Amino acid sequence: MSLEIYNTALHLLPLRTRMPFRYGIATVHELHHAVLRVTMAVNGRRVEGCSADHLAPRWFVKEPSLSAGQERQLLLRSIHHAADLAREAGEVSTPFDLWWLVYHAQRDWARAEGVAPLVAAFGVSLVERAVIHAFCTAIGKPFGWALHDGSLGVQLERIYPALAGTQPRDYLPTEPRPRITVRHTVGLSDPLTETDIAPEERLDDGLPQSLQACIRTYRLTHFKVKLSGDPQFDHARLRQLARLLPQECPSYRFTLDANEMYPDIQSFRAFWEQLQADASLRDFLQRLIFVEQPLHRDEALTERTREELYRWKNHPPVIIDESDAELHTLAVALQYGYSGCSVKSCKGVFKGIANACLAEHLRLQGQQVLVSGEDLTTVPPVSLQQDLALMANLGIEHVERNGYHYFRGLSMLPQEQQERLLNDHPDLFTRHPQGFVTLRVTKGQLHTESVTAAPFGVAGCQAQERSEAGDVRQ
Numbered sequence: 026m027s028l029e030i031y032n033t034a035l036h037l038l039p040l041r042t043r044m045p046f047r048y049g050i051a052t053v054h055e056l057h058h059a060v061l062r063v064t065m066a067v068n069g070r071r072v073e074g075c076s077a078d079h080l081a082p083r084w085f086v087k088e089p090s091l092s093a094g095q096e097r098q099l100l101l102r103s104i105h106h107a108a109d110l111a112r113e114a115g116e117v118s119t120p121f122d123l124w125w126l127v128y129h130a131q132r133d134w135a136r137a138e139g140v141a142p143l144v145a146a147f148g149v150s151l152v153e154r155a156v157i158h159a160f161c162t163a164i165g166k167p168f169g170w171a172l173h174d175g176s177l178g179v180q181l182e183r184i185y186p187a188l189a190g191t192q193p194r195d196y197l198p199t200e201p202r203p204r205i206t207v208r209h210t211v212g213l214s215d216p217l218t219e220t221d222i223a224p225e226e227r228l229d230d231g232l233p234q235s236l237q238a239c240i241r242t243y244r245l246t247h248f249k250v251k252l253s254g255d256p257q258f259d260h261a262r263l264r265q266l267a268r269l270l271p272q273e274c275p276s277y278r279f280t281l282d283a284n285e286m287y288p289d290i291q292s293f294r295a296f297w298e299q300l301q302a303d304a305s306l307r308d309f310l311q312r313l314i315f316v317e318q319p320l321h322r323d324e325a326l327t328e329r330t331r332e333e334l335y336r337w338k339n340h341p342p343v344i345i346d347e348s349d350a351e352l353h354t355l356a357v358a359l360q361y362g363y364s365g366c367s368v369k370s371c372k373g374v375f376k377g378i379a380n381a382c383l384a385e386h387l388r389l390q391g392q393q394v395l396v397s398g399e400d401l402t403t404v405p406p407v408s409l410q411q412d413l414a415l416m417a418n419l420g421i422e423h424v425e426r427n428g429y430h431y432f433r434g435l436s437m438l439p440q441e442q443q444e445r446l447l448n449d450h451p452d453l454f455t456r457h458p459q460g461f462v463t464l465r466v467t468k469g470q471l472h473t474e475s476v477t478a479a480p481f482g483v484a485g486c487q488a489q490e491r492s493e494a495g496d497v498r499q
Contacts, residue, residue: 026067026068026118026119026176027066027067027068027069027116027117027118028065028066028067028116028117028118028119028120028122028123028156028160029065029066029114029115029116029117030063030064030065030111030112030114030123030156031064031065031066031071031112032063032064032112033061033062033063033064033108033111033112033152033155034061034062035059035060035061035062035101035104035105035108036059036060036062037057037058037059037060037080038057038058038059038060038437039055039056039057039058040055040056040057040058040079040404040432040437041054041055042054042055042056042431042432043228043230043232043431043432043433044215044226044228044234044431045212045214046212046214046402046427046431047212047213047214047215047251048084048212048213048251048282048284049083049084049087049251049284049285049286050083050087050089050284050286051081051082051083051084052214053081053082053402053431056079056080056081056082057079057080057097058077058078058079058080058404058408059077059078059079059080059100059101059104059151060075060076060077060407061075061076061077061104061108061151061152061155062074062075062155062486063075063108063111063152063155063156063159064159065156065159065160067159067160067163067164068163070163072159072160072162072163073159073162073485073486074154074155074156074157074158074159074160074162074481074486075155075158075407075483075486076150076151076152076153076154076155076158076407076408076411077151077406077407077408077411078147078150078151078370078371078401078403078408079401079402079403079404079408080096080097080100080101081371081401081402082096082097083096084143084284084347084401085099085100085141085143085144085147086099086141086143086144087285087321087322087347099140099144100144100147100148102140102148103131103135103140103144103145103147103148104147104148104151104152105148106131106134106148107127107131107145107148107149107151107152108148108151108152110126110127110130110131110134110152111123111127111152111156114126114127118178119176119177119178120153120156120157120160120177120178121177121178121179121180121375122178123156124149124152124153124156124373124375125183127149127152127153128146128149128153128352128373131145131146131148131149132145141350142350142351143347143350143372146350146371146372146373146376147371147372149373150370150371150372150373150374153373153374153375154370154374154411154481157171157177157374157481158411158480158481158482158483158486160176160177161480161481162480162481162485164176165480166480167414167477167478167479167480167481168414168415168418168477168480168481168482169200169201169414169417169418169477172193172194172197172378172418173193173194173197173199174194175192175194179192179193179375179378179379181193181379181382184352184353184375184376184379185353185356185379185382185383185386187383187386188379188382188383188386191382191386193378193382195382196381196382196385196386197378197381197382197385197418197419197420198418198419198420201414201417201418201420201473201477202416202417202420202421202422202473203417203472203473203474203477204470204471204472204473205398205413205416205417205421205422205423205424205470205471205473206246206247206422206423206424206469206470207243207245207247207423207424207426207466207469207470207471208247208248208249208279208280208398208423208424208425208426209236209239209240209243209245209247209248209249209425209426209427209430210248210249210251210400210425210426210427210430211236211248211249211250211251211266212251212427212431213251213253215235215236216234216235216236217235217236217237217262217265217266217269218235218236218237218269219235219237219238221235222234222235230433230459231433231457231458231459231461232430232433232434232457232463236248236269237269237273239430240273240274241273243466243469244466244467244468244469245274245466245469246274246276246277246278246469247277247278247279247423247469248266248270248277248278248279248280249279249280249281249282249317249399249425250262250263250266250279250280250281250282251282251283251284252281252282252283252284252286252287252319253283253286254283254286254287254288256292256295256296256299259296260296260299260300260303263300263306263309264303264305264306266279266309267305267306267308267309270309270312271308271309277312278312278313278314278423279312279313279314280313280314280315280316280317280397280425281313281315281316281317281319282316282317282318282346282399283316283317283318283319283320284318284347285318285319285320285321285322285325285347286319286321287319287320287321288320288321288324289320289324289329289330290319290320290324290329290330290333290334290337291333293319293320294333294337294340297340297341313341314342315341315342315343315344315364315365315395315397316341316342316343316344317343317344317345317346317367317397317399318344318345318346318347318348319343320348322347322348322350325345325347325348325358326345326348326354326357326358326361330361330362331360331361331362334361334362334363335362340362342364342365342395343362343363343364344358344363344364344365344366344367344395344397345358345363345365345366345367346366346367346369346399349366349367349372350372352376352379354366355380355383355384356383359387359392359394364393364394364395365384365394365395365396365397366380366395366396366397367396367397367398367399368380368381368396368397368398368399368415368416368419368421369398369399369400369401369412370401370403370408370411370412370415371401374415377415377419378419380396381396381419381420381421384396396419396421397421397424397425398416398419398421398423398424398425399424399425400412400424400425400426400427400428402427402428402431402432403426403428404428404429404432404435404437405435405438405446405454406435406438406442406446406483407482407483407486409428409464409482410450410453410476410479410482410483411476411481411482411483412424412482413453413471413473413476413477413482414473414476414477414479414481414482415482417473417476417477418477426471428464429463429464429466433461433463434457434461434462434463434464435454435461435462435463436461436462443461443462444462446462447462449475449479449483449484450475450476451475452465452472452473452474452475453465453471453472453473453475453476
């Protein structure tokens with residue numbers, strides 16, 4: 026098998042949220058959505074592949090001094106550099122081989138230029154996803170088939186030597202999950218009940234706005250609650266949720282995500298013990314699945330954090346997200362007392378596969394390791410479906426989703442493109458009574474049959490007709 030990239034094209038689509046999305050140090054009202062297209066040859070046959078993601082503010086880097094424009098340019102620089110490396114790589118044998126070359130060259134460049142690892146990995150991940158899409162299109166196999174039969178060329182031992190002699194099929198489900206439970210994001214500024222919405226802030230766009238309305242509309246059962254790092258604010262908000270959720274959804278489960286907002290493990294432990302001392306939260310806290318990234322990435326994997334986590338015998342399960350910036354970080358985090366990590370397409374597909382395989386390898390040895398599915402506000406026409414294809418094939422049962430909540434369905438896309446997506450994925454999308462296409466959430470779940478049957482989430486490349494001018498390189 027031979028692969029070679031000939032050219033790449035990057036397009037940007039400016040988007041506005043239907044309501045503010047507040048997490049960590051960010052409050053998002055608008056952002057840019059990047060779509061990358063690659064043209065490559067597979068055994069001499071030219072084929073296109075695509076990928077997409079938001080240029081999400083204040084997640085890849087938590088540097089308040091950077092303006093939105095500066096942060097956007099930093100992410101674009103990473104994408105362009107990774108795309109340049111992919112074109113310069115020449116002929117390779119498998120998508121994994123190409124990713125391996127690009128990843129390490131990008132890592133070396135980032136270290137020399139002082140570019141944060143998550144930023145560097147983001148550019149690589151867009152190239153990686155587009156290459157996987159093009160390759161699966163060329164060989165006529167869905168992503169899951171190519172993963173199981175070895176066509177993608179995944180070599181687990183190159184990431185984790187402990188997995189030498191094994192293949193992804195030794196650890197992953199034989200069939201992708203046909204349905205994935207939505208773990209609905211509760212942002213820091215989201216109204217919890219209908220009475221929380223001020224008259225001047227009430228939306229009239231046909232979609233639910235408050236958490237209460239979302240539960241009733243989508244029949245949600247799983248939630249991801251954002252924490253601010255302010256113990257008083259967070260405690261009060263959790264008490265509100267502890268009253269609301271049992272009323273609206275008696276079988277609820279939830280996770281907590283602090284987005285690095287607690288300064289050190291001692292402050293987070295003090296907050297947690299404050300919650301445990303509150304009798305009104307006793308039943309609520311029993312529904313917790315895990316806590317995600319409570320500490321800043323500069324503090325999360327320090328020796329003092331490791332020592333404190335080992336001293337804290339009854340701490341809740343804690344996983345890393347923003348700290349998961351290098352290929353081997355999951356193994357390091359487990360040694361430091363963490364329970365696992367998140368999978369996000371923006372951090373890399375092959376890395377996510379390796380982490381899921383390592384987790385299963387350790388589970389077979391009796392160690393409990395969590396691998397969760399988290400969201401970068403993925404939206405159609407590409408990033409949502411590709412992310413769902415990855416999660417379904419890794420067997421992840423519930424995944425954070427919030428793009429359907431903070432954006433008005435697919436209304437940012439031309440009507441013709443909405444119709445095409447509805448036709449390609451009738452199990453995933455539906456027509457809203459007001460005419461636009463939106464996500465089909467059925468009893469709190471998403472159906473994934475159409476995305477797992479496609480080459481990699483989507484059939485052809487879904488270009489953004491209303492995108493800003495693209496940058497084509499060859």
